[in-house]
Amino acid sequence: MIKEDESIKTLPKFPLSDFYSKEEINAIKNAIKKAFEARSIVQYYANKFVTKEDSDFIMAFAPLFISKSKEILIKLNEEDIKKLRKKIKMFL
Numbered sequence: 001m002i003k004e005d006e007s008i009k010t011l012p013k014f015p016l017s018d019f020y021s022k023e024e025i026n027a028i029k030n031a032i033k034k035a036f037e038a039r040s041i042v043q044y045y046a047n048k049f050v051t052k053e054d055s056d057f058i059m060a061f062a063p064l065f066i067s068k069s070k071e072i073l074i075k076l077n078e079e080d081i082k083k084l085r086k087k088i089k090m091f092l
């Protein structure tokens with residue numbers, strides 16, 4: 001299993017980076033980081049709060065990411081999937 005920090009570091013190298021721009025990858029990394037931090041705060045710290053700014057960013061970004069991801073998935077054909085599987089095996 002990939003740890004939180006490792007998932008953020010390997011994202012630009014991951015095969016799906018072929019489908020996202022550098023700006024989108026940076027936004028994804030930022031959203032993932034904020035989401036992990038927010039989860040940690042609410043799970044482990046009763047005296048800390050997730051900022052409204054972070055919460056709003058995560059909530060605004062999630063639908064955009066899901067929509068873009070669905071667009072990518074719809075366009076993939078069997079050959080694309082086979083190529084992605086080969087690339088993903090390098091990470092396992």
